[in-house]
Amino acid sequence: MAVPHIPCLRLGEPYVSLNKIEVTDYRDGATKATVSQVNAGVVRRDLQRIDLARAALRAFSTTELIEIGAKAGEIFLNGQVEIGVEGEMQSPTQYVETLSSTSGLPHVMVQRNMAKIHYALTNMQVVLNGLTRGIDPSILDAGVGEQFGTQVCFYPTSNALGLVMPSNSPAVNSLWLPAIALKTPIVMKPGREEPWTPYRLIQSFIQAGCPREAFGFYPTDYEGAADILNRCGRALIFGDKSTTDQYANNPAIQIHGPGWSKILIGDDEIENWRDHIDLIAGSIADNGGRSCVNASAVVVPKYGREIADALAQKLGPIKPTTVDDPEAKLSGFANPKMGEWIDGAIDADLSEPGCEEMTAKYRDGDRKVVTGGGTYLRPTIVYCESFDHPLSNREFLCPYASVVEVPQAEMLNQMGESLVVTAITGDKAFHEDLLASPMIDRLNLGPISTMKISWDQPHEGNMFEFLYKRRSIGIAAA
Amino acid sequence: MSSLDQNVQDAKVQLDAHAVEIVKWHFSPESGSPFWLDWAKEAGWNPAEEISCFDDIITKFPHFQDEWLRDMPNEVWRPKAYDGRPFSIFETGGTTGMPKQRIGWEDYKIDYSEFSETLNDDHFPRDHYWMMVGPTGPRRLRLSIEHLANVRGCSTYFVDLDPRWVKRLISNKQFDQARAYMDHVIDQAITILKNRKVSALFTTPKLLEAMAERKDLIKAGIKGVFCGGTTMDQQYTRFLVEEICENQIGFVPTYGNTLMGLARHRPFGPENDYSITYHAPQPRAVLRVVDPKQTENLVDYDAWGRVELTTLTKEFFMPRFLERDEAIRRSPWEECPWDGVAEVRPFGAMEKKIVEGVY
Structure with a gap:
């Protein structure tokens, strides 16, 4: 396929900017696409007519939009989808290969991410049921109705959902998918290295019959991103702490920063730690260790060094392989400097007393590997004596975790905020403490991978409650 | 020889003669300024005798240091011929610390009167009203715009914006404050437009x-916009023309500053992907696009380089000042048969973050 040009989409209409960037192969720098970059004014201009986009979605019922979403899921997974402004089409295989070549994700991981997105789209009824806690779709259409024996009324909180997306993991796109069924247009700045997934999703929706006006796709600059976040009414931002901190106190902006997800083992289960090593290793390293739901710390009351060693034995030997290897475990870095920075940061903090890198001895060579033109970081497990150590509660874009020894009674006080906590314990009192903790976003009780997503459970904030508010309603008898 | 080639040659002859005249003026005791007379003494050569064409200025003068405009008293820049005439003081910079100051008398009127002839009466109707929304204060621009309007029989409303404050807010990441200040400025402008x-x-x-x-x-009655002050890349220019001016309001971009005057643009639009080329008001000012590492050398046509400005008026002589801008060197144009500078942007814009703000 010739190098396609991915345009901006302005209420669904392609717009080719005079400014373009190249999306390149992470190994040899070959151009895989050019992407239109628009100035922030384009975003602002279009937001002035975003009512048209919502009106286009409101012409459909929620049930119809759920059905369209399901069709879009099939097209996304199996169909030929328009990718370039000249009408170039992209097959699923081309999507996998191209995204892999620009993101560094091996094919097998792209395929897993595709499957997650497909599942979310084809099970939107279940997803919405979980988000709305069983509200009948017809009530969402009418805005008012009777459910559970009481009048309920909902109104939208904004005319659009702003999205400032990352480049690190395609499946994060599943977070915005319910917005379409909830009749909320999207206004998106895609990740610089990952226009592929959102563009393919948008085109799949359009092909499935969704009004194109519902989709704003704006590769733009910092100013444009800020306008998307500040002017849509509701928005999601993905990024590191320094990026997301400035929006921390804005309730209209939902932050998806580092997850600092963890696995805790209680006193009652610690003697059985060997039984859980596979689950812990998977939580750390699945999806190349790139997700916010990957565990980045294992918190245990004792045997910390032994557990770290066992994880290191399992993960340490993992090395880069070919992108089409179905057993590939590591992702390359789209930006090699990022890999270099992480490698240097880990090494710098390893020089602080109170820790030991356990993987080093199970690895034949350095953590950073450059092979086939790509830069990779091999898994890293660090034993930390306490949460005082700078490496004890860190998250990196690679398979990385600390193992920290903390008395069970102190775990919740010391571990800090955590997107996902898997607590391997049957201790009822500990369960109660975990359930009461405001520091945990998603809680798995028992040996469940931190990577496992239940679509009927709100993930990182409830999209329905974000996009709709309930109001009191009184209706005079007819 | 084509007519353009002939015009290029004629313009060069005119520039050489003008350069010789202006250098003689500034380096002759009966007409020159204390600064340049002292400079020549220290340099040990006499430009009044040794400059015989414009290229001599390039080969014999070092780059003008704009710190001199900050550090030296204003009087040293006054040519003797202007003794006894109070001067206007125009400032540039000054976001922090002492601004740079250029003195002047009539130059801005000459520049803007000439520029007026390039404006289309349909977009800039005579005998009507202008509004300036931007940096007034100690800037040459404020008087210049009023003069330009006056030349066309128009009067001007002014809404001030202090760019030093905006730059400070943005540098300090006080984006909310910057937005509030911009809203305050726009409120005033909209009030004028309404009334x-x-x-x-x-x-x-x-x-x-x-x-x-x-x-x-358009509904507010605006027919023409004269616009400058910050970078306008091709996409941004297109956006301003197509979506802000809706291809109906005449859009006249300009490149200029206190030290040069203003450069006019040559036609642009979809046919050249909205690439704006500016031409200096030669022979009063000369813009060259030079190799940043070998500034005596021009870059090739259609290549990027650093913008170098030489100002040649009886009020002010400024040889080879390296602007904080970079641009593409463009070939001469029939109406301005000398080099142009295109797609001007802050020097090093691709490598570092530049605070431009709203100004």
Whole structure:
């Protein structure tokens, strides 16, 4: 396929900017696409007519939009989808290969991410049921109705959902998918290295019959991103702490920063730690260790060094392989400097007393590997004596975790905020403490991978409650 | 020889003669300024005798240091021929610390009177009203815009914006404050538009956008926009022309500053992907696009280089000042048969973050 040009989409209409960037192969720098970059004014201009986009979605019922979403899921997974402004089409295989070549994700991981997105789209009824806690779709259409024996009324909180997306993991796109069924247009700045997934999703929706006006796709600059976040009414931002901190106190902006997800083992289960090593290793390293739901710390009351060693034995030997290897475990870095920075940061903090890198001895060579033109970081497990150590509660874009020894009674006080906590314990009192903790976003009780997503459970904030508010309603008898 | 080639040669002859005249003026005791007379003594050569063409200025003068405009008293720049005449003081920079100051008398009137002849009466109607929304204060621009309007029989409303404050807010990451200040400026501009008849605007691109967000400029009666102050790349220019001016309001971009005057643009549009080329008001000012590492050398046509300005008027002589801008060197144009500078942007814009703000 010739190098396609991915345009901006302005209420669904392609717009080719005079400014373009190249999306390149992470190994040899070959151009895989050019992407239109628009100035922030384009975003602002279009937001002035975003009512048209919502009106286009409101012409459909929620049930119809759920059905369209399901069709879009099939097209996304199996169909030929328009990718370039000249009408170039992209097959699923081309999507996998191209995204892999620009993101560094091996094919097998792209395929897993595709499957997650497909599942979310084809099970939107279940997803919405979980988000709305069983509200009948017809009530969402009418805005008012009777459910559970009481009048309920909902109104939208904004005319659009702003999205400032990352480049690190395609499946994060599943977070915005319910917005379409909830009749909320999207206004998106895609990740610089990952226009592929959102563009393919948008085109799949359009092909499935969704009004194109519902989709704003704006590769733009910092100013444009800020306008998307500040002017849509509701928005999601993905990024590191320094990026997301400035929006921390804005309730209209939902932050998806580092997850600092963890696995805790209680006193009652610690003697059985060997039984859980596979689950812990998977939580750390699945999806190349790139997700916010990957565990980045294992918190245990004792045997910390032994557990770290066992994880290191399992993960340490993992090395880069070919992108089409179905057993590939590591992702390359789209930006090699990022890999270099992480490698240097880990090494710098390893020089602080109170820790030991356990993987080093199970690895034949350095953590950073450059092979086939790509830069990779091999898994890293660090034993930390306490949460005082700078490496004890860190998250990196690679398979990385600390193992920290903390008395069970102190775990919740010391571990800090955590997107996902898997607590391997049957201790009822500990369960109660975990359930009461405001520091945990998603809680798995028992040996469940931190990577496992239940679509009927709100993930990182409830999209329905974000996009709709309930109001009191009184209706005079007819 | 084509007519353009002939015009290029004629312009060069005119520039050489003008350069010799201006250098003689500034380096002769009976007409020159204390600064340049002292400079020549220290340099040990006499430019009044040794400069015989414009290229001699390039080969024999070092780059002008704009710190001199900050550190030296204003009187040292006054040519003797202007003794006894009070001067205007125009400032540039000054976000922190002492600004740079250029003195002047009539130069801005000459520049803007000449520029007026390039404006289309349909977009900039005579005998009507202008509004300037942008940096007034100690800037040459404020008097220049009023003069330009006056030359066309127009009067001008002014809404001030202090760019030093905006730059400080942005540098300190006080984006909310910067936004509030911009809103305050736009409020005032919209109030004027609501209550008075205005047909022409001078403003910066960002302020123009902000005004258009609040008011339909076509319905408000705006026919022409004279715009400058910050970078306008091709996409941004296209956006301003197609979506802010809706291809109806005449859009006249300009490149200029206190030290040069103003450069006019040559036609642009979809046919050249909205690439704007500016031509200096030669022979009073000369813009060269030079190799940043070998500044005596021009870059090739259609290549990027650093902008170098030489100002040659009886009021002010400034040889080889390296602007904080980079641009593409463009070939001469029939109406300005000398080099142009295109797609001007801050020097090093691709490598570092530049605070431009709304100005």
